[in-house]
Amino acid sequence: MSIGILTSGGDCPGLNAVIRGAVLKGIQIYDKEFVGFKDGWRGVVEGDVVPLERKDIQGIAKQGGTILGTSRTNPFEGDGGPDRIKENMDRLGVESLIAIGGEGTLAAAKRLTDAGIKIVGVPKTVDNDLSATDYTFGFDTAVQIATDAMDRLRTTGDSHGRCMVAEVMGRHVGWIALHSGMASGAHAILIPEQKTSMDQIIRWVESARARGRAPLVVVAEGFKLDTMDDAHSERGLDAFGRPRLGGIGDVLAPEIEARTGIETRATTLGHIQRGGTPTAYDRVLATRYGMAAVDSVVHNHWGRMVSLRGTSITHVAFEDALGTLNVVPQSRYDEAAILFG
Numbered sequence: 001m002s003i004g005i006l007t008s009g010g011d012c013p014g015l016n017a018v019i020r021g022a023v024l025k026g027i028q029i030y031d032k033e034f035v036g037f038k039d040g041w042r043g044v045v046e047g048d049v050v051p052l053e054r055k056d057i058q059g060i061a062k063q064g065g066t067i068l069g070t071s072r073t074n075p076f077e078g079d080g081g082p083d084r085i086k087e088n089m090d091r092l093g094v095e096s097l098i099a100i101g102g103e104g105t106l107a108a109a110k111r112l113t114d115a116g117i118k119i120v121g122v123p124k125t126v127d128n129d130l131s132a133t134d135y136t137f138g139f140d141t142a143v144q145i146a147t148d149a150m151d152r153l154r155t156t157g158d159s160h161g162r163c164m165v166a167e168v169m170g171r172h173v174g175w176i177a178l179h180s181g182m183a184s185g186a187h188a189i190l191i192p193e194q195k196t197s198m199d200q201i202i203r204w205v206e207s208a209r210a211r212g213r214a215p216l217v218v219v220a221e222g223f224k225l226d227t228m229d230d231a232h233s234e235r236g237l238d239a240f241g242r243p244r245l246g247g248i249g250d251v252l253a254p255e256i257e258a259r260t261g262i263e264t265r266a267t268t269l270g271h272i273q274r275g276g277t278p279t280a281y282d283r284v285l286a287t288r289y290g291m292a293a294v295d296s297v298v299h300n301h302w303g304r305m306v307s308l309r310g311t312s313i314t315h316v317a318f319e320d321a322l323g324t325l326n327v328v329p330q331s332r333y334d335e336a337a338i339l340f341g
């Protein structure tokens with residue numbers, strides 16, 4: 001009997017390092033065998049597997065994306081459901097699953113665990129919005145990519161004396177904006193947790209300009225002005241029916257230019273933040289998660305997700321991992337805001 005691995009939901013750098021960590025430890029220490037399910041829950045529902053032997057995971061820790069593919073398939077929709085999945089697993093000789101994904105994937109994993117399927121979870125979120133773990137892999141890489149981009153925006157902004165607006169990911173939480181904004185010396189950081197007025201943004205921009213700086217405004221895609229009920233969305237819905245975000249930077253830039261007279265340009269970093277090689281930190285964290293997930297399988301920790309607390313890897317029940325978002329606390333925002341303007 002083998003262990004099946006799947007990656008589900010939005011991708012991020014480090015997924016392959018989790019797969020490698022799990023397979024290596026499973027083979028070396030526990031004499032286990034693995035298969036990979038293709039494209040998240042789709043592969044589980046359709047019984048679409050690929051081999052995961054040692055040769056298949058060689059050298060992949062540094063590779064972005066996921067060698068297994070990913071999707072936003074709901075395992076309960078269409079022909080899916082626990083009975084179909086159990087049938088597939090029995091036929092393929094798969095005893096248990098390691099599901100690597102965010103809160104959506106883990107919500108599905110919880111329902112399947114409740115139906116008797118043996119699953120352990122590995123948290124994935126580039127936004128860093130899961131509260132049951134201190135950090136997840138992918139976040140550090142996204143912050144580094146965003147910081148590099150902002151360093152570049154600042155030199156071109158300085159040359160032209162322009163205000164630069166940099167839009168980063170962050171649907172519900174502003175961690176990428178907060179960290180990349182602090183790292184790059186932004187003059188304003190706008191996050192979903194803190195509705196802000198246009199007047200306040202203008203004051204920060206004008207204050208930076210008054211000191212002779214080319215203002216840099218960092219905005220998370222989920223940010224709302226105090227006049228907005230919902231985050232800006234103009235790109236339809238994703239596969240799970242949620243509004244696709246993005247474009248708030250393009251809303252703010254002309255308004256800043258009109259109100260300050262400072263020529264303003266907006267740049268949306270988008271999926272660049274989720275692509276390419278993971279940082280060393282993310283590779284190490286992801287590898288440790290993968291190894292811990294195999295420990296969880298061996299110790300029958302079904303319905304639990306591995307998690308980072310301080311520097312130790314531990315595990316928490318899916319239900320405790322799903323309830324609350326890891327929002328930017330007021331104190332962290334206030335600390336960053338000292339640097340605004």
Ligand SMILES: Nc1ncnc2c1ncn2[C@@H]1O[C@H](COP(=O)(O)OP(=O)(O)O)[C@@H](O)[C@H]1O
Nearest residue numbers: 009010072073074101102103104105107108240
């Ligand atoms: N409560 C749920 N029950 C079953 N499937 C779910 C549930 N919530 C999410 N999913 C499935 O898991 C997929 C992955 O979730 P999503 O939020 O897109 O990514 P992530 O796992 O990265 O958070 C969703 O597209 C959906 O099909």
Ligand SMILES: O=P(O)(O)OC[C@H]1O[C@](O)(COP(=O)(O)O)[C@@H](O)[C@@H]1O
Nearest residue numbers: 010102124125126127169170171238
């Ligand atoms: O373009 P996609 O794949 O629909 O994903 C976009 C969304 O995924 C995110 O990157 C979140 O990813 P995580 O699930 O990894 O936290 C959001 O910031 C963004 O709204």
Ligand SMILES: [Mg+2]
Nearest residue numbers: 009102103104
């Ligand atoms: Mg999600």
